Structures are given as C-alpha cells and as structure tokens.
Amino acid sequence: MSQTMPAPAAHGGSDEVLVEVKGLHKSFGQLHVLKGVDFVVHRGEVVVLLGPSGSGKSTLLRCINSLEEAQQGTIRVGDVTVECGHWGRTYEKSVHGVRLQCGMVFQDFNLFPHKSVTENVVEAPLLVKGMKKDAAAKRARELLEQVGLSDRAEYYPSQISGGQKQRVAIARALAMDPKLMLFDEPTSALDPELIGEVLLVMKDLADAGMTMIVVTHEMGFARDVASRCIFMDEGVFVEEDSPENLFFHPRHERTKSFLRHILPKEGDNVERVAGGAPLGMGDEAPQEMK
Amino acid sequence: MKHRFVSIGVPLLAALLMVWALALAPAASAAGTPPKPVGSVPSSVGQSVSWGQGSVTVLYYAGTSPVVPAACELSINGDKVPVAQATDSSYANGRQLQFSFAADYQPPKGNLKLHAVLVTKSGEHVTYDWTYNNPGAAKPELLDWPTIRQFWWYIAKGGALTVELTVISICFAVVFALFGALGRLSRTMSFKEAWDKYRSWGFMALHTLRMIPYWIATFYTSLFRGTPLLLQIFVIYYAIPAIIDYMHARYSWFNIPYPSAFVSGCAALSLNYGAYLTEVFRAGIQAVPKGQTEAAWALGLSGGQTQRRIVLPQAFKIVIPAVGNDFIALIKDTSLVSTITVNELLHRAQLVGGRTLQFLSALLVAAAVYWILTIFFSFWQARLERRMEHDRARA
Ligand SMILES: Nc1ncnc2c1ncn2[C@@H]1O[C@H](COP(=O)(O)OP(=O)(O)O)[C@@H](O)[C@H]1O
Ligand SMILES: [Mg+2]
Numbered sequence: 001m002s003q004t005m006p007a008p009a010a011h012g013g014s015d016e017v018l019v020e021v022k023g024l025h026k027s028f029g030q031l032h033v034l035k036g037v038d039f040v041v042h043r044g045e046v047v048v049l050l051g052p053s054g055s056g057k058s059t060l061l062r063c064i065n066s067l068e069e070a071q072q073g074t075i076r077v078g079d080v081t082v083e084c085g086h087w088g089r090t091y092e093k094s095v096h097g098v099r100l101q102c103g104m105v106f107q108d109f110n111l112f113p114h115k116s117v118t119e120n121v122v123e124a125p126l127l128v129k130g131m132k133k134d135a136a137a138k139r140a141r142e143l144l145e146q147v148g149l150s151d152r153a154e155y156y157p158s159q160i161s162g163g164q165k166q167r168v169a170i171a172r173a174l175a176m177d178p179k180l181m182l183f184d185e186p187t188s189a190l191d192p193e194l195i196g197e198v199l200l201v202m203k204d205l206a207d208a209g210m211t212m213i214v215v216t217h218e219m220g221f222a223r224d225v226a227s228r229c230i231f232m233d234e235g236v237f238v239e240e241d242s243p244e245n246l247f248f249h250p251r252h253e254r255t256k257s258f259l260r261h262i263l264p265k266e267g268d269n270v271e272r273v274a275g276g277a278p279l280g281m282g283d284e285a286p287q288e289m290k
Numbered sequence: 291m292k293h294r295f296v297s298i299g300v301p302l303l304a305a306l307l308m309v310w311a312l313a314l315a316p317a318a319s320a321a322g323t324p325p326k327p328v329g330s331v332p333s334s335v336g337q338s339v340s341w342g343q344g345s346v347t348v349l350y351y352a353g354t355s356p357v358v359p360a361a362c363e364l365s366i367n368g369d370k371v372p373v374a375q376a377t378d379s380s381y382a383n384g385r386q387l388q389f390s391f392a393a394d395y396q397p398p399k400g401n402l403k404l405h406a407v408l409v410t411k412s413g414e415h416v417t418y419d420w421t422y423n424n425p426g427a428a429k430p431e432l433l434d435w436p437t438i439r440q441f442w443w444y445i446a447k448g449g450a451l452t453v454e455l456t457v458i459s460i461c462f463a464v465v466f467a468l469f470g471a472l473g474r475l476s477r478t479m480s481f482k483e484a485w486d487k488y489r490s491w492g493f494m495a496l497h498t499l500r501m502i503p504y505w506i507a508t509f510y511t512s513l514f515r516g517t518p519l520l521l522q523i524f525v526i527y528y529a530i531p532a533i534i535d536y537m538h539a540r541y542s543w544f545n546i547p548y549p550s551a552f553v554s555g556c557a558a559l560s561l562n563y564g565a566y567l568t569e570v571f572r573a574g575i576q577a578v579p580k581g582q583t584e585a586a587w588a589l590g591l592s593g594g595q596t597q598r599r600i601v602l603p604q605a606f607k608i609v610i611p612a613v614g615n616d617f618i619a620l621i622k623d624t625s626l627v628s629t630i631t632v633n634e635l636l637h638r639a640q641l642v643g644g645r646t647l648q649f650l651s652a653l654l655v656a657a658a659v660y661w662i663l664t665i666f667f668s669f670w671q672a673r674l675e676r677r678m679e680h681d682r683a684r685a
Contacts, residue, residue, distance in 0.1 A: 127591055
C-alpha cells in the first residue's frame, strides 16, 4: 500500500487544502444540530472528531457527502463545491462530484447482503465509473488483499465476522479511489476483540497518505494516528489541537469533563494498535458463522 | 444455485407440464366405446328398452347358430333381472330378443347400466352393454356419478385456463405493483415542507412535477382497492369495446379489434391484484434498511441505480411470501371471469350443470380441481418460504 501513494510528511498533511467547510448550519426541524461549523482538512491529514453522543459528529460527516442536506454553508472537496441550501442541476452535479471523491465507512457496515464480498467491492466501479469487469475484479482482489480478506472473496456478508465486514466496507469505499475517507464510528458495533483488525487497516491507510476524517472513541488510535483532534459539542467545535495536547492538556472545561468520562486507564486502548501484535489480519476468523 | 433450481424450477416445470398436458390431451370420451359383440354370432345392431311392456329388447343380426332364449340373461346395474319369458323373433332384416320381466319386478330409476348375455345353440356367449336413463329417479341422489364420470375431464381441463389466467395476471400484477410502489414512495415531502425548504417557486414547480407519479399511483390503488373486483371485470369487459367504438366513430384510423374475454379478464385481474400488491411492495421496499440506500449513495450510485441494484433485489426477497399468498388467492378469484364467458373451470362446471341439471355434481368437480390446484401451489410456496428462511438464517 505504502508503495502506491507518495508518503507524506508524518501524517502532518501537505499544504494543499482538500476539504474546506464554511459556515455549515444543519437543523432537523426545530433541532439546530450544526451551528456554523468551519474547518479545513489538508491532503494527507487524519482528523479525529471527538464529542459526546448527540453533539453532531455523524451529522457533520453525513453533511460532507450530502447524505444530509445542510441548510446553509459551503462544502468544498477537491475542486468541487456544494452550495448548501441550493437546488437544481448544478447542485446535484456538485453533490455527485463530492461523493465521487469521498469514501464513507458506517458504524453498522451497510454491506449489500445480497452480494458477495467481491460483488460488494466491484459494484460501484462497474456502475459509476463504467470500469471493465476484469479491471474491477483485479482491483477488488488487490483491495481485499490490502485489508487481509483475500480468502473471503466469495463469501456473503452474512458469513463473515463483524471485523471482516468492516474491512470489506473499507475495501468497497477504496474501490472508488476516493481522495477522502469518512469513518463514522467504524468500530463501535464491533466486539472488542475485533476492533484491532479494523484499526490496523485504518492505520495502514493513514500511513499510505490517505486523507481521513474519523469519528471514533478509540483514544489509542487517535493518539497514534491522528494528525489533529477536534472536540465537538452541541454543534460547534470547542477545541482543536494535536492529540497529545487535546488529551493531556485540554484547555476547555467541557473537553476536560468529556475526557474524564472517556479516557482509558493508562495504556489500555493504546496497545490495540501501538502494541504491534498481529491483529487478526485474515489468518484468523473470529466468530465464524457457517 | 443448483439446489435452488431443484426446489423452485422442478415444481414450476411440473406445473407447466400439467397445464400443457391438460390443454393438449384429446377429449377422452367418457361415454365409453360402443358395445362390441364378444363372439362372432350373433352380431349386434343395437339395443332398446321399452319399459311400457315391462320388457327389454336386444336387436341383433342372426348368425349361423340360433339363440336359445331360455338360456339368455339380463342384468341391470349388476343385478340379475327376473325374466318371466324371453322371446326371439325376426325384426326388420335382423332379429330381436325380448326379455319380459316377472310381474312383480320394478326396474330401478335413473341412469341404468344394462348388461345382456345371449347364448347360442352352439354354446357361444355374446354380451351387450349399454346405458339407459330411466327418467324420474324415485330416490333422490346427492351426486350423479354418471354425470361426473362423463364430464369430469371436460371440467378439469378448464383448470388449464385457470392456471393460465392466474400466471399471466400475477406477472402483470407484479409489474403494476412495482411501478405503483415506486410511485407511492416517490413523495419525499409535503408541499409545506417543500416550500419551507427553499421558499422558491421554481422548486415548488419541480416538486409538483415530482408528485405526479405519486398521485397516479395513489389514484390507481385507491380506485382498484375501493371497488369490487367483479364490477371491475364487467366494466373492463364492456368498457373497452365501447371505447373502441367511440374512438372509431370519431377517428377512422382508430381501428383495433376488440379484446377477447380472456384478455379483458386478465386485464381486470392484474390491475386489481396489482393495486393490492402495490401496498405489499411498498412495505417491502420500506423494509430495506435506510443504510443500504445511504451506502449506495455514498459510493456515488444514482437514485435509479440504487433502486435497481440495491433496494429492489432485497425488497423482492422480502415480498416473495406475500406474493405467493396473493397468487393462491388469485387462483380462486379467476373464477369471477366465468361471468364474462371465459371458459375456465367454473364456467365449464356451470355449462355441464345447465346441460345435465346436475349442478351439484358439476360444481363439486370444479371445487375439487380448485382445491387440488391451491394445495399444489401452497405446497410449492411453503417450500419456497422454507428455502428463503434457510437463506435468511444464514444471513
Ligand atoms: N435524521 C434525523 N432526524 C432528526 N434528528 C436527528 C436526525 N439525525 C440526527 N438527529 C439528531 O441530531 C443530533 C446529532 O446527532 P448525531 O450527529 O448523530 O450525533 P453524534 O453522531 O455526535 O452522536 C442528535 O440530537 C440527534 O437526535
Ligand atoms: Mg454518531
């Protein structure tokens, strides 16, 4: 993987701004969820979003690729800008343009249950990019190899474990060659022993220079992989800093109280990724169902 | 994959073969073959029964050896008739043997099976079998077996048309239901919500255009679920020729033939069942988790691609049991098109009933065939459902 992309300066990201969100407002009826969010993500950065439940992290991610329509603000990904609150051809084209550049990984996988692992991966390249069958299949094999699931290519989603499902979901998103990956709590639905294998794949992806926005409560992952952490509460960004600073020297009271609830005892989660143990990459199949 | 073919394809093939055989089988004569003399002498010309004189007469051609009247026997419905006297005489260019009943003998009433044995001097036995309807059955019978025996095959062959109507109608109904359901689901927001969203007249115009499929689908399901199926059958049967006449009178180029009763019946059945299945499909599509659509959108699939490739295949799996139920209900509802002269099961039973006045017998034959058909297809449906549950258990 690391050969396929130029290695960036240690997760720091380049100078190129890949994602630019300005003045984003989103309400569900009377409920004002995002209250003017502004931020930028540089190419190659890994941004971890933290915040209490209901603070609008998922909504923000879903607004970026227009799964939710924000009422106000602009979202730029690469050279495509979505003007929120507009409608019509141009708007729809820009939404499609953004979606083509974003891969998304959901908390509950959302694999297509009627398609095999390979079919899940090749579906979008075939339909959206009009890729040739052979080329798409070849790319799928590479991606499944990359996430350690070559031996599960012909299985159906019902026949593999949660961790394997999430790795397929990552491969499926990567198949569209996105510039940006959005992860919405990718390990929250997983049994603890399956979390490591998914985080490891994500870490590899980050090492290879992928730009990522990750909502997660895996503090170990955040500390190890993130170039920047953002603490979000009640629809606004409260604090934004390097993981070290945010975790160990938070400036805001809200951040402190949140971290008190969530931070693991010393070294707990950190070892999942940083420990360097072989974390179930394909050779083991936990919770196998037949 | 192979297994699935065995469980679904084989019963389907069997059903089609059955229908085919029923439709193509030559009409078997229930009346049986005409009686043939067993021996060479005497040979038959015919039989007659004349109750007035309390006798039964067998007409025959004389052979080389004369008949011995005293040795001859007659039985009715398998019971030997007490014969007071048998007389042999010449009749036209043949001969006749008259059995006169004993004085106290009353032949039974209704459809009789007669069996005569003529014995010649040289020891040959020649048998004659024929039937005769002795009118005015004294003891009323619930079922008239001779009618059933004679006409059951004729009635049962109507089952082929019943199955044909059912299969064609359910196919069209599924297509109508698919579009109906997509129409019903195309409404994403109310007019008020649409106005509040952008406060733009242009968007309101677009929204109104987008509502049209929803309105059409709502009108369709409401109309066909809100009126009786029988009435729909009549209206379509009579309305289409009327419309064709009306159009032709005004535009001479509009010149298409009237649809047959079969086509009208299929149209009514598919439209009606399509309306009911619309709701089934709507529920099926809604039962596909929202996350599936979102995952497809996030991958860049268009709305149409998402429906076709992701949502509908999963929705179809969900609705198969309900469609199976409606299929079985439809088998029975095809009987309604007998009212517009489609010659299916019930229509044939009614024809036979009218001709023989044995309505009960004829209708019970039809009932039995319907029952067999529904049992057959229920069995098949149950298998299909078990198979799908098995699939889901793996899911
Ligand atoms: N589709 C929706 N309709 C109405 N309210 C929603 C919807 N999605 C999210 N919300 C509300 O928006 C708020 C933020 O939700 P979310 O972004 O999912 O929070 P987080 O991911 O940070 O836990 C919550 O109060 C939630 O109830
Ligand atoms: Mg969330």
